[in-house]
Amino acid sequence: MATPLTLTCALQGYVAHVARRQARRGTFRCNETHCFYVPAPAYERSSRALLLATGSLLLCWTPFLSVSLYEGLSLVVVPVWLSRGSMFLVLSSCAVSPGVTCLTQSRYRVTARVIMSRLLQLCSRPSSASVPDSANQISTTRTSLPGALNAAS
Template sequence: MPVAQVYAALMVVSSLCSVCGNVVLLLVVLLNKELRTETWALTLSFCLSDLALGLSIIPFGVHNSLFRTQGYPSDGLLCQGSAFLYLLLQLASIHSLTWATIDKFTEICFALSYSTICTSRRTRLVLVLVWLYSLINAALPLLGFGRYSYSSTRFLCAPSFQPDYRGFSLLFIVVGIIVPILIMCSMYAYIVYIVRKQVRRGTFVCNDQHCFYVPANNYFRSSLVMVATVVCLLVCWLPYITTCFYETFSGHDPPAAASAVATWLILLTSALNPWINSMTQT
């Protein structure tokens, strides 16, 4: 089956890149004390989530696409457990990344009060809430609100988006995915707006002895990174959101190729997130 073979090849590359990228980022942060800020636990959270996706869910999809295209019994322990883990890690990753973006936004736009706003205690509280939210949402289908089933077009056990489970589908898609993506895109767009203002009026950075003019190219490069981040988020998530809405409101499975590509793109984010985080650092 060509779709399954291409899907497997793409997922293998994604798994390798996810594991390598997140391990490197974790080692860099752990081996450099100056990088361990009050909020570095946010980076640790989405790194561990993405690493777990790269080590468990992505290889599971590769195996299914090559050897188990007929899938598993939807009510089986393996299918239910893998779907629970998939949803838990997916939500924890995107929401941890969202709060890491909020942290960067606060550092740039509220520089004078940043140290009092973003503290280690508040960071720990945010992480507890993020993982608690992810855990509750992942447990809902196990409690009867929503359903986990094997998807032959995604080659994974995942939430079912059939009309019978529309309430859970909308909760997951809108609150779990669309809202954090809109928050991140809005913040990056506002940062780009600030960058353009700085370029127009010019900026000087001073120390005890001299003042240096900051070239416009510095701001231009920063804005390119932000724009690329927004484009990357939209390209990776919009196809998945579209296929989920299509399945929810039509009651039909999306085309196999479209569903497979959309699933691969959202799992690819586990490989891209460490690079996004690194490029948006000062």
């Protein structure tokens, strides 16, 4: 269990290290039409975001790994609250990672703001089941019909 977490964190740490080293130099990025200079702060921000994501991953998974290894190696059952708390942290890591990305990356913040505003608009609208539609209502009043049917009544 600890091996994939360690490898992921080591790889993310190495990428952040390379980004910080690149930030000290600055660099040129090229596409099909031209090359442009990418300033150091862009690499600095991305390496900070990656380190923050790595730290949150470690913070969420370390208690669960510790409890699991302790229970497995010592054959002692830990208190229920400790086991459930560590499991809650593991499950919350799925929500923490996108949250960290939205907080640290400006383009994700804009997209998240648009999505949240649309969700709030959908939630604030009254549902179609609670508001009757006049075209779908069945009339209970008697109306006079033109022609022969009206003569029969």
